[in-house]
Amino acid sequence: MKRSKIYIAAFCIITSSTLLSSCTKFLEEDPLDTKISSQFWKTPADAESAVNGLYFGGVPYLNNIDVDGGWTPKATMWGGIMSGLFVDKRKDRTFTNASENSTYNIESFNPTAQKIWAEYYIGISRANFVITNIPTMEGILDAAKINNYVAQGKFFRALAYFALVKDFGDVPLIDAPFTSTEGIYKERTPAADIYRFIEQDLLSIAEGDALPNKAFYANGAYVTKPLAQSLLAQVYLQWAGAPLNGGTEYYTKAADMAQKVISGGQHALIDAAGTTNGNNSAFNVIKTTKSSNEIIYAKEYNMTSYNVGNSYPARSIGAEAFQWKDAANNNVFRPAGDVMYNAYLPANVLLDSYAPSDIRRMEKQFFFRNYTDATGVAHTLNNVGNWLWFDESSLRNGRDGDYNIPMIRFAEILLIAAEGLARTGREGDARGYLNQVRRRAGLSNETASGDALIQSILTERFHEFPLEFKIWDDIRRTRLYPEANGAQSGRLKWVPLASATIQNKPEGTAKTGAIPEHALLWPIPLNEMQANPALKTQNPGWN
Known part of the structure; x- marks a missing residue:
């Protein structure tokens, strides 16, 4: 971790004070640097500070955001709490109480939606400035540095749009920095087009050589080629499922991209042959490490x-x-x-399902x-x-x-490959990747096929990443929910969300159908709809 990187927790370039004051709220950013745009992008230090700022705003900053201040669940925890599979024991925030009581109205969820919407667009704004301005620095930076910095900008722009489209569906697409108020009001772009834009950004860097083919920590905790490939594998897996239902084509793409990370050789499981249950186990190393190549991306x-x-x-x-x-x-x-x-107490349905x-x-x-x-x-x-x-x-x-907090690990890439292969008929290879994760955890090889194999992979994702905030995305893309399937059986039964028994609605009470489909998207924040007249429609179901 470089000294300059960890210090730069925010970044903003503005063209004039007039622009800042007249921007709509979904584009606002408080400047921490008094340089105007014509004074910036003049030195290598300017470029470095702009790129470093990408790592601490936008999606990475969700690890720090809460609602209403104080000791509350972080933004990364909100999906798990909505699922009922994790419980906020403090219960002194509107969002938590509304989630437990299935009170899915705008009044209860608007402040939470506003927080994440604004942060995503801060990340996009910063990335757009990097992508647009770094190429103008010929003679200040060499070509390789320019290409690398632009690639990092594209990664973080893709990361932000991926989070946005999962959370809100159709969203405004902004692909360049605003230098005036002209054209500032953007309509919502269909989610399918947002996914294609993300794919374009990531393919340009996952298939090129602007990013080093190194492990994350070996590259000083900067974006790498395997990291770009890993994010694209995640994107394809989500794209394959609901609501776009890309199906076989995108399950195949997810598996293929995950296999590129695997065959690239830069990342591997800790204690792949099987770990101990002591203080030096793989899972304790994952917790404490700032060097392991199992970590593909982490919040520093x-x-x-x-x-x-x-x-x-x-x-x-x-x-x-x-x-x-x-x-x-x-x-x-x-x-x-x-x-x-x-703030994130796991439900018994998870704890009791481990073998x-x-x-x-x-x-x-x-x-x-x-x-x-x-x-x-x-x-x-x-x-x-x-x-x-x-x-x-x-x-x-x-x-x-x-x-640090891991955001992508090699175990997830193995399970993306496993799911993509299993859903496209290549079950033998799918079991091979799944069983690598199982063996490391002390489990026997899975031999199931068909739907039972898919259920095993989904269960393994939940068992491997209970505290890495994957479950809400899995529920959204599969429209399935985990129910108990025998105490300490190592199994869960994934059933259709609409008829599933949802945990902790409220705490300690299971309720059928407690998560309506419309609640899988956040409402468009009211402040954004009021500030931007082009945002004409609210997400369905939010009243």
């Missing part, structure tokens, strides 16, 4: 050196832990703030209940804590943490 943090901290530790553990005392009657933990609580031999269900792998403090006193949580986010040093010393 470093509180110790750069004061850019990960606040997830205080959301990883129940509030009762705040009262724990050590042998000298001192508080064990002192979180970075006045509250510690479990007994599955290392991921074992203590201090993904989850935990027991903790022994430095003085030897043992403590037990009322509910499971999320060990993947737990940072002992952070909680004991009253500050945010240092651990």
